Structures are given as structure tokens and as C-alpha cells.
Amino acid sequence: MRIGIIAEGTEDQAVIRLILKAYGVDGSDIVAIRPSLQRDATDAADSSIGTFQGVKNACEGKDGLRPDFERFFIFPDNQFMVIHLDTAEIEQQNFTFTKPLKTNNPDYCTQLRNSVIDLINTWLDHQYSNQLLYAIAIEEIEAWCLTLYIQADTAQSADPKSKFWKEANRKKIKGTASLAGLCKDFSKLKKLKSYLPYNQSLKDFADSVEAAI
Amino acid sequence: MLQKITIKNFKSIVNDTIELGRVNVFIGENGCGKSNILEAVGFASAALEKRVDNENLISKGVRVAKPSLVISNFKNKKQSSKFSIHLSFEDKSVFEFDFTKKDKDDFYTEWEIEKNDVARANNLLASLVGLPQAAHETTKSGNYKRPFKTLAERLVEDFPSWVVRKFIIYLLNTPALRGATHESKKEPLGIYGEGLDLLLASLDKDEMSKLKSYKYLINWLDDFFIDVQNALKFKGYKSNHSNSVLYFMDKHMPKSNSIFSLENANEGILHILFYLAVMISKRTPKFFAIDNIESCLNPHLCRHLMEEICKLAKSEDKQLLITTHNPAILDGLNLFDDEVRLFEVKRNDKGHTQTRRITLKPEVQNDMGERYKLSELWTRGFLGAIPNQF
Secondary structure (H helix, E strand, O other), X not given: OEEEEEOOOHHHHHHHHHHHHXXXXXXXXXXXXXXXXXXXXXXXXXXXXXXXXXXXXXXXXXXOEOXXXXXXXXXXXXXXXXXEEEOOOHHHHOOOOOOOOOOOOOOHXXXXXXXXXXXXXXXXXXXXXXXXXXXXXXXXXHHHHHHHOOOOXXXXXXXXXXXXXXXXXXXXXXXXXXXXXXXXXXXXXXXXXXXXXXXXXXXXHHHHXXXXX | OEEEEEXXXXXXXXXXXXXXXXEEEEEOOOOOXXXXXXXXXXXXXXXXXXXXXXXXXXXXXXXXXXXXXXXXXXXXXXXXXXXXXXXXXXXXXXXXEEEEOOOOOOOOOOOEEEEOHHHHHHHHHHHHHOOOOOOOOEOOOOOEOOOOOOHHHHHHHOOOOHHHHOOOEEOOOHHHHOOOXXXXXXXXXXXXXXXXXXXXXXXXXXXXXXXXXXXHHOOOEEEEEEOOOOOHHHHOOOXXXXXXXXXXXXXXXXXXXXEEEHHHOOHHHHHHHXXXXXXXXXXXXOEEEEOOOOOOOOHHHHHHHHHHHHHHHHHOOOEEEEEOOOHHHHOOOOOOOOOEEEEEEEEOOOOOEEEEEEOOOHHHHHHEOOOEOHHHHHHOOOOOOOOOOO
């Protein structure tokens, strides 16, 4: 079984890859479709490839065709596609989208995640839905990563990206400074499961992967 | 035909089984273990010949190394004392070989082979009948006579396993094709392409006719011929660097002055002639490998050549293992033909080589070509076989 990833950025892709590995997916069976593979030197100036807009473009396709999905799913071994989106700037990127109320709303993360999933399925014209795994990071994927350092609901953090790097620097972790490099423990199932209670959207994604595989 | 090969503890291959077709193309990132698969077959071939020494292995195109490097060697895994190769053929015969050496640092001595009972039973007849050395003789016209074949030889040639004995890995290089170097010990046709002129000279009329029907592949080519007497050399047509007596004629040049030696021909035509002649000739192995088939060839030519190789494999009853890094080769493969198989070779997270047959959903058959091209699917990463670390 091979799994593709369409993500906003390469760092997001790398974190998702770690989570898939925790559930036994070998790295050689994970296909990083966007943004990394669709670039060439000529296209390097196209900054939309590795962004929210890039994910949206891939899902919406053009002239009724969605090349990333069609091409990926013509191979029977290619069974699932992970679609990643951060919700932090989703209203600015998608003017018709309205986030649920956050204050005093215990189901905020679940409701927001479901709304984003609906949005993605609208983009896709409701195709491929039983082959999709939704990596919807409430706020930013750094909120998922923050669970490595903070044993509290990291979705409540106002600026998870800054907080993550602040915590990472505070721990004085040596070596690689990449997001995935700091989140290697996500690739170990027991450790990953210990982080899940601290971020609902991370848990929802991890549960969906576990159910699919 | 060889239908299935299982390789255990050989180089980067800890345990892998490959179900083969007639034409088998292996793709994967550099260092994934494609050539190791070909070499495992080379070892099995040497074992069937009962001669697993460095000289025989090298002559088949196998890279030799000390046993501690040939037997899989991974961190956190105790190294086995042996590696194993199991072959299953279409006639249901099975050969199982275990390769060992007492001293894992002993580079020079022959590998010891243990065969199981199935193999022994199947080998019995072959060892009873024995085989004479194929004696190649040259006729006055320079053509090679057919090697003398005994009844026994003809009998055992009918065993599918017999063809594995002659297995060779061809890895062409241009100086060898041009006759400037002669490193391979195989005669008349070396693993690097040595002896292309001798191979062409050995073709019979029908074979040569088939080969010449492919002249259209090279736009400028009027004809080619072998200067049996080597007379043109003394008329200034070639230097002394090459031993080859193969000459070409360019259709755009005046007839009176259109001949030139292979030293002056482009590299592509030499590769094309080699591949086609190996496919067409009855003297070349029925089962062989081509490592990096695409070198020196235009992408469009790669596609067409591959289509023709698939046809010839069937008509000439050949079985091939091919490695390539050129996506255009894939466009010459019809993956809906079960005899034509494409494999991704990859290293898993432990570094072990694994092979995966790439198939397509049946419903996309009518969309292949115009809508989907395998070459594009490969370069865009949808079918795998690319590095993913950058």
C-alpha cells in the first residue's frame, strides 16, 4: 500500500510522513506529491505550489481534471492520499469560509476540522472521498509538534509556531533544526499515542490513519 | 522461462521474491539494488554451471567482492553464514542454492554451493548428458558456423533451467563497442559490447535480414557491412585503435565516398545494433540482462526500441532483465501485456532492497498514451522509483 501526500509545505509533509511511519507505513511507500515533486527549475518562481493555494489548486484541478489525483490513483497500489491544510489563515485564503466560534466551545477543533473537510470535498467535487486522509492542523502543524513539549491542549495556543520554536530552543536540542528532525518521536507509535491527548486534530488524523491501514 | 526468483541475504537484498515475465524492466533510485538483482541471477547461473569462481562471475558481468560484503550486512542484524537463491521455472522445476565460504574474508576461492533435493533431481539429467564446448569456426566468407550441437545438447536445451546457465549481464560502453578495448572475457560477444562485428558476422541470412529491417531507426543509415578481409583498414578507412571491421554507409553522402568505420559512427547506432543483434541472433543467450539500456539513446528512440525489443523477445523466444534510469523506456512498455513487467526497486526504511511490480488499473487502458504516459508518471513521482529525501 502506498500513500501520497499533498501538503502546504515540505516541512508539513515531513511531519505527516513521521506519523504515517508510526503506523507501519514504510518511508519508501510514501509519495510526497506536493509541493516537492511538482517543481522544476523553470517553475521555481511559482510560489503557489507550496501553499494553501497550491493544495486548493490541486484539489480543484482545471477544466474538470485533477491530474494529481487521477494520476496517483491509476495505480492499484496507491490507495490513500493525505491532504494537509493549516487552518490559521483559512479565512483570508478562502473568503467564504467561516470558522466556528472558539470561545467556550469544547468542540471547536472537531467542528473546524469537519468544516475544512467539507471545503476540501467541495473542491474535489466529492470525488475520491473514501481514499482521502485529512491532515487538518487546527491553527498550524506546529501545534501538533508542540505536544512534544507541552502536556496541555496545544490548539489553545495563540501562536503555536512561535511557541514551538521557543520551547525547542529552551530544550537546547542539538543537531538538526528542521521541524521533522525535532519531531522524530512522532514516528514511534507508543510515543505518538502519548502526545495525541494534547491536540484533537492530531488525534483525529492519527485515528484516521490507524483506521485506514 | 524463469518464472520466479527468491533472493535471501544477498548484498542489499535480505529477502525478496520477484515473479518475472518475459521482458522485465527494473527502475529505482541510484543504489537501490537493481544491479544486485541481476547479479543474484548471475550467481545462480554460475551455480548451474557448477563454477562459482571470480573468473566465471566476472565474465557474466557480476561484480565480485569478499563474502563479508556479498552476504547481506546490516547494522543491528547478525550476518548470515550464507546467501540463497531459489529459481522456479515454467516447467515447475525448482533450483535452490545456498552459497557459502568458510572464510568471509576469502576473496579468491570458489563459493561452495549447497543444493536441496529438488535441485539435485533436476540437475541429474543435465549432468548425465554433459555438454561439449561450443566450437566456433570461421568460414571463408567470415561468417560463423553454427556451433556443433549433440543430441544431448539439444535435449537439455529444452529444459527451461538450461537457459539460465548462459545468463549474462550486458553493460555496454562505447570504447568496447568501437573495438578499442577488450576487457570482457566472453567470446565472441563481450559483456561491454566487444565483438559487435563478430556478432553481426555470425548472423545467418534471415537474421541479418531481420536486423537490416531496422535500418529506419537511424535516419542517415544507408547500410552497414563487415569488411571480412579487413582490407579497408589498409586503404585508410580506419585507424589502428579499433579491432572492429564494421563499416557504415551514409545515405546523404555520395555513393563513391559514403563509407566510414564504426570509430566514426555515432554511439547510438552501435548501441541499437548491439541490442537488436543480441535479440535476433540464435547464438546469443536466451536469457540475459541489460544494465542501463538507455545510454546514448534519444528518448523517442528509447520508446520505439523498447517496443521492438518486446516484440522480438516473443518472436525470438528471449527473456530479459533490463534496468533503466530513462523514463522514455517506460513508454515502450505495454503493462497490460502480462509478459511485459515493470518493477520498482527500492530500499525500505531498514535499507533492505525490495521489489514491487507496478501495475495499472484495467479501466485506464484506453487512456494510456494521450492522457497518461508512464514516463511522465514516473518523473512526477506517481509510480515511485525516485529518491524522496530531497
